[in-house]
Amino acid sequence: MALKEQLQKLMAEKNSPCVTISLDTHRTHPDNAKDEILLKNLIKEAEERVIKEFGKRPVEQLLEKMEAVSKEIDVNHNLDSLHIFLSNDTQQIIKSTWKTSNGGVHISDSFAIRSLIKNYNRSENYLVMLLSQSGVQLFEAVNDDIVEEIRNDDFPFSENRHYNTNSDRGSDSKHLDDLVREFLNKVDKALVKVNNETELKCFVITTKDNYSRLQQVADKPSVYLGYANIDYNNVATHHIAKQSWESVKEQQKQRRTEAISEMQEAVAHGKVLTDLQEIYQAAIDGRGELLIVHHNFSQVVVMKDERTFDIVSDPKTPNATDDITSIISWEVISKKGRVIFTSQDEIKDLGKIVLKTRY
Numbered sequence: 001m002a003l004k005e006q007l008q009k010l011m012a013e014k015n016s017p018c019v020t021i022s023l024d025t026h027r028t029h030p031d032n033a034k035d036e037i038l039l040k041n042l043i044k045e046a047e048e049r050v051i052k053e054f055g056k057r058p059v060e061q062l063l064e065k066m067e068a069v070s071k072e073i074d075v076n077h078n079l080d081s082l083h084i085f086l087s088n089d090t091q092q093i094i095k096s097t098w099k100t101s102n103g104g105v106h107i108s109d110s111f112a113i114r115s116l117i118k119n120y121n122r123s124e125n126y127l128v129m130l131l132s133q134s135g136v137q138l139f140e141a142v143n144d145d146i147v148e149e150i151r152n153d154d155f156p157f158s159e160n161r162h163y164n165t166n167s168d169r170g171s172d173s174k175h176l177d178d179l180v181r182e183f184l185n186k187v188d189k190a191l192v193k194v195n196n197e198t199e200l201k202c203f204v205i206t207t208k209d210n211y212s213r214l215q216q217v218a219d220k221p222s223v224y225l226g227y228a229n230i231d232y233n234n235v236a237t238h239h240i241a242k243q244s245w246e247s248v249k250e251q252q253k254q255r256r257t258e259a260i261s262e263m264q265e266a267v268a269h270g271k272v273l274t275d276l277q278e279i280y281q282a283a284i285d286g287r288g289e290l291l292i293v294h295h296n297f298s299q300v301v302v303m304k305d306e307r308t309f310d311i312v313s314d315p316k317t318p319n320a321t322d323d324i325t326s327i328i329s330w331e332v333i334s335k336k337g338r339v340i341f342t343s344q345d346e347i348k349d350l351g352k353i354v355l356k357t358r359y
Contacts, residue, residue, distance in 0.1 A: 003120050006094060010111045011330045015087040017054060019046050019062065020112040020322075022100045025078035032075040039070055039082070046086075046105045053107070053318065061088045069093070085111045097143065098122060101295060101341075106315065106322040114298065114326040117333070118341045124252065126225060127198075128244045129191065130235060131206035131214070133180065134159045136187055138194065138202075139237065144245035146237040154190035177213075184210065185217040195223045203244040205230050225251065259340045260347055263292055266356045274351040280328050281307055282357050288332035290356040291339045297352035298323040325353060 021042050026032045047066050050059050065086050073082065073093065081100040085092040098119045106112035123143055127150070130137045136157035138150040149156075191202055204211055204227040211227040218224065228243040266272050271289075273279045276299060282288055284307070301309035301324045302317060315322045329339045332355070347354065 003094075003116065003123060006092065007113060007116055007120060007330065008334070010085055010090075010092060010113050010116075011327075011334075013087060013090055013111065014109055015089060016109045017050055017059065017062070017087065017107050018090075018109060018111045019050065019066070019084075019086045020106040020108075021046060021082075021084040021086075022103050022106070022112070022115055023082055024099050024103060025075070025080060025082045025095075027078055027080070029076070032078050035075045035078055035082070036070075039073065039075075042105055043067075043070060046107070049105065049107055049316065059088065062086060065091050081115065083116060087111075102298065102323060102326075108321045109319070110321065110327065112322045112326055113330065114323050117326065117329045117339065118295075120333075121339055121341060122252065124245075124248050125200060126244070126248060127191075127194065127200045127202040128240055129187075129202050129204045129206075130230070130240055131187065131204055131210055132230060132232075133183065133210075138191070139240075140198075140200065141203075141241055141244060143248075144241050146241045150194060152194070154193070157187060157190070180210075181213055181217050184214045188214060188218045192219050192223060195220070201225050203227070203248060205235070205240045205243060256340050256342050256344065259290060259292060259338070260342065260344060263290060263347070263350065263354055263356055266290075267350070271357050271359075272350065273355045273357060274353075276311070276324065276353065277308065279353060279355045280309070280324060280331075282355055283328045283331035283335075283337075286335040287357045287359065288328075288335065288337040288355050289358045291329060291332045291337060292347050292354050293325055293329065293339070293341050294347055294352040295341050295343045298325055300324075328353075328355075 023038055023042060025035045043066050047063060050062065069084060069086065069091065079095045079097050081096045081098060083094045083096065094116065096119050100115040101118055102112055102114045125142050128139045128141050136155065138155040140147045140150060201223050203225040206227055207230060215221055226247050228247060263272060273282055300312050300315045301321050302312055302319055303309045303321060309324065312320060332339050
């Protein structure tokens with residue numbers, strides 16, 4: 001199940017209680033042995049808090065899940081963080097390649113998905129094209145991992161068959177260049193078809209000359225994220241994924257910087273909210289165009305009704321929502337807005353959480 005689908009399912013659930021357990025984990029021994037101990041301690045803490053607040057009988061099924069869940073996790077296959085979501089109706093275990101920003105036990109009437117929303121925003125789904133005149137392959141990637149090779153009526157391409165057949169034009173550089181462009185034009189049209197179907201942009205592993213020509217013949221140059229020089233001795237999928245991700249990651253950072261500038265410009269037009277209650281209400285009303293949250297900001301609240309809340313400091317307060325920013329973030333995303341989590345301090349001039357509204 002894709003991360004966005006998992007988020008939709010988890011955010012839709014309202015149950016009393018919803019238990020979220022999040023922790024940073026390790027990929028290798030002996031450090032992953034510590035993960036097992038920490039997980040058991042967090043599960044014990046969750047059990048004690050649930051029993052204290054709700055009693056044993058109403059949450060009997062949930063307690064059984066807590067007791068069994070640690071047996072389903074093999075610490076030898078941990079990534080960088082682990083997130084467990086449990087209620088009477090739900091059991092979901094998600095491993096992530098990102099550290100958690102919201103570790104510990106969270107108990108509320110909804111799941112604490114802040115870390116997963118951050119992961120979703122930092123995850124990039126895109127295409128990687130391995131392009132040479134001896135053949136073209138197209139792959140789908142998520143971050144630094146190749147998910148699958150795209151195979152359809154066009155891909156993979158065999159070698160460039162647009163070669164010179166006239167012996168008297170063998171030294172005609174313009175003619176030879178035109179033949180290469182004709183080949184690349186066909187590659188581009190095939191790529192645009194995939195882009196139209198998937199909305200995924202493409203990073204290209206090729207030579208500087210081939211990429212320059214590809215841009216010149218491209219029907220939609222904007223579908224290309226850039227290129228990295230091909231190493232013909234090292235075209236394994238893990239290598240080209242790493243090459244691509246380094247560049248795509250820098251583009252993500254640039255987008256965060258541009259988002260902050262956009263937010264600062266919106267202040268002059270009176271379209272920026274900094275009050276948490278107003279931000280929440282605008283988000284649930286579908287008015288959120290761009291939300292920026294400083295990475296270490298969270299806020300515990302107790303909901304008074306569907307639109308208002310009291311701010312509290314203790315997450316163990318009865319009926320507390322551990323982090324209202326999780327709910328705000330998802331409301332913005334689900335209503336076609338953008339959400340940025342950043343450690344860049346420029347945003348602090350406006351506040352630790354700010355929302356640009358559509359109107």
